[in-house]
Amino acid sequence: MTFNQTVTLVDTLARFHLKGESRQYFFGYLWWVLEPLLYVGVFYLVFEILLDSRQPDFLYFLMVGKLSFIWFSKSVNQAASSLEANKGLMAQTHLRKELFPLAVIHQGFYRQLVVFIFLICFLLMGGYLPSAVWLWLIPITLLQAMLITACGLLGALLVSFKRDFRLLIQLGMVFLLFMSGIFWDLNVIADTRLREGLLVLNPLANLIDCYRQVLMLGEAPNGMRLAWVLGESLLLLIIVWAAYSRLQFWIARQVVTR
């Protein structure tokens, strides 16, 4: 299969899955926006109305964080299960195994583009004025897509080894939810070294902070911090890609004969 054929296949798998999925629900494609908004609603109710978060513009703060986080968590969780979900197909045809998680990640990217357009409209209505700084959204979004790809591919590989990893990944997402500054501001950590360490160790938290800097404060993000995310994602991507190249048959055997 040539590179063009592979790209076409990944894109078609993603688009057809979204099309099929939308036909299963009464609200169809509307769920792309409704589902994350309902999550935001629940968090807003708990942290702002019940607990009085005292974070200025909490609704916008929460939306930027939560909508980016959902993109990450949903894509990685679904990618992790994708090899198992395509077990039948894998038993019938010889395809590169990374195609399956990549198609799932690609679906998430399509969905997130719509969510981001909605988020931007919401921010504009809230009085946040666009500026040239908002162009930083492009590299930040691409970096997040790269991070999701690396983590999603790794997750799928681990789940093909032992199903138990699926539970661990789900648990890991809950941990990340609390550690990525979704409903609290990482900048309240007074210890600078601790804060910077946390951002280096958790590239997702780093990206979410960058989104807020750009969209809510109108400031360009720190290039060094973005370089860290790029380095971490790229390194993981190279390692995982090499693992897939070596383990094609092993993955098929693990998943199909399970």
Added chain:
Amino acid sequence: MTALLSLNGVSMHFSREADSRYAVFGGINLTVSAGECVALVGRNGSGKSTLLRVMAKIFAPTSGSVSWAPGVAVSLLTLGLGFRQDLSGRDNAFLSCLLMGLSRKEAKEALSDIEAFCELGQFFDEPVNKYSAGMRARLGFGTALMNRSQVVLIDETLSVGDAFFREKARIALEQEFNEHRAVVLVSHAEQQVERLCDRAILLEQGEITAEGHPGAVLAAYADLTAN
């Protein structure tokens, strides 16, 4: 005849439990040449389907080697490859063509042939979950025919649909194959094996126990099942 595919001392083991392995087959030697139609017969669980998957590059053998002639594409002919119930026949056929390795352009061009072969009428644009089993089989077979591989591996695919469609499928399949292509067919249908195949192989308890003219191999298989 040009050898398209060779298996040399191929063995396959699977893990049944965490620490025990069982042999599916061992020491298989087999060559498939252009223009040949080879039948694989044997009882359920004898390893026929796994052997096809080794030939199709889906599984790597535990030991031994498989060699494919340079540039030769091998694929398992599968009914309804990658079909999704919530997509239309047209979408499923397009996706299936891509999964078989066709380019976007080739897949689009193939759609009119598939539509004509399946005779589904307006249902071609309806979701597959509205199809009867026979309609799904027709769509699956019509799509599978677009497979352009030189070595085609068939696992019980031909026995689909009603008698009329089975005959249509058989004729279509015979037209598809020529002196440049080869077929390896797993089937329990004796008539089909005798009519289509030049050679048959009997797989029993993980070993080739008979090989040669289909009539003779089928007789050996009948003896085996009678005992």
